[in-house]
Structures are given as C-alpha cells and as structure tokens.
Amino acid sequence: MPRWKSPGVVFHTGRWYVVGHDHLRDGLRTFRIGRIASVTARSRHFTAPDGFDPVAHLTSTLARGSYRWQVEVTIHGPLDEIARRLPRSAFTLTARPSGVLMHARAERLDGMAHLLASLEWPFAVHHPDEPRQALKNLADQLTAAAERGPEQLPQ
Known part of the structure; x- marks a missing residue:
C-alpha cells in the first residue's frame, strides 16, 4: 500500500x-x-x-499520457477565449492565419465530438477522419431530440 x-x-x-x-x-x-x-x-x-x-x-x-486518438482541428475564433474553454492537459493551441490550430488527445471520439460541438466558433477537422463520423452521429442524435415531442419520450 x-x-x-x-x-x-x-x-x-x-x-x-x-x-x-x-x-x-x-x-x-x-x-x-x-x-x-x-x-x-x-x-x-x-x-x-x-x-x-x-x-x-x-x-x-x-x-504526457497515452491516448487512442491524436486529433487536429482548426477553430475559427479568438485564441484566448478558446484557451479558456478547453482543458490544458489534453489540448495545445497555436495561432495561425487561418484560425487556431488545436492538437488534441482523446480516448473517445464521442467525447471529442461533444466538446467541439459545444464551442461557439466554426471549426474544421484535419485528421484523422474518424471524428467526422462522431460529429455526424451527434448531429443525428441532436436532430432526433429536436424533432421529438414530449409525448414521444419513454415513460
């Protein structure tokens, strides 16, 4: 012990x-x-x-830990505001003329999709391609929730 x-x-x-x-x-x-x-x-x-x-x-x-996914995304927003929204232990941010380049480590892509969707700025995934599918899955879930009426909720 x-x-x-x-x-x-x-x-x-x-x-x-x-x-x-x-x-x-x-x-x-x-x-x-x-x-x-x-x-x-x-x-x-x-x-x-x-x-x-x-x-x-x-x-x-x-x-320094190991994560399954290394993700690269450009976020079109102000560096200082983006930095306040992301935990520093898993993200590095670099100001570029095209936006803020984010290098991220993630164990689960659904969590990365939720985090990216929570940002108020447009973004583009560079690589790998797998986060794009996680974002599409989240978009489908949100679309279904937006179209569901209260009478359609499970009892």
Whole structure:
C-alpha cells in the first residue's frame, strides 16, 4: 500500500485524483481516487515540500499520457477565449492565419465530438477522419431530440 507525503487531492475533467510521494517507489505518483480499493491510515505526518503544486503535477502527467486518438482541428475564433474553454492537459493551441490550430488527445471520439460541438466558433477537422463520423452521429442524435415531442419520450 503506498504511503504518501505532500498529498494533493485534485478534481480534473470529471475525476478526482490524489497526487503525492510514494515511499515504496520513491517518487511522485498520481492515482484516480475511484480506482483505490483500500487505504490504511498511518500515524506518521509529512510536510509538503516548498513549491509542490499537485494541480500542475497532475496536468503535466496527464498531458504526457497515452491516448487512442491524436486529433487536429482548426477553430475559427479568438485564441484566448478558446484557451479558456478547453482543458490544458489534453489540448495545445497555436495561432495561425487561418484560425487556431488545436492538437488534441482523446480516448473517445464521442467525447471529442461533444466538446467541439459545444464551442461557439466554426471549426474544421484535419485528421484523422474518424471524428467526422462522431460529429455526424451527434448531429443525428441532436436532430432526433429536436424533432421529438414530449409525448414521444419513454415513460
């Protein structure tokens, strides 16, 4: 069981994480709290080192993580506003004459489709082609919802 010093509990993109020093592996570790099966309380106390930032550590760890999809999209909107809408751990943004080039990592394309659809600016998917189908599927779901009357909802 890992024992921790300098712990940090961080909420990020819908999940809770704990970040701290693992004495068994002698290094910083990050765990999703929902995956921790058991915890043993210890009587030892630890002091966080100066400058330790669990949020910065978590976001840099997640940014280096492996994802199934590498997606490239141009968004036609202001860079600073787009940056405020996207989690920095999974996106890089670069201002270009044609718009803001977004490189994104995603595990699921349906989630990427929802995120892109939530933006208020036009966008174009460069690659891969698979996000286009996820966007079409979402458009079909939204069209069906827009055409469905309350009497057509399941009881």
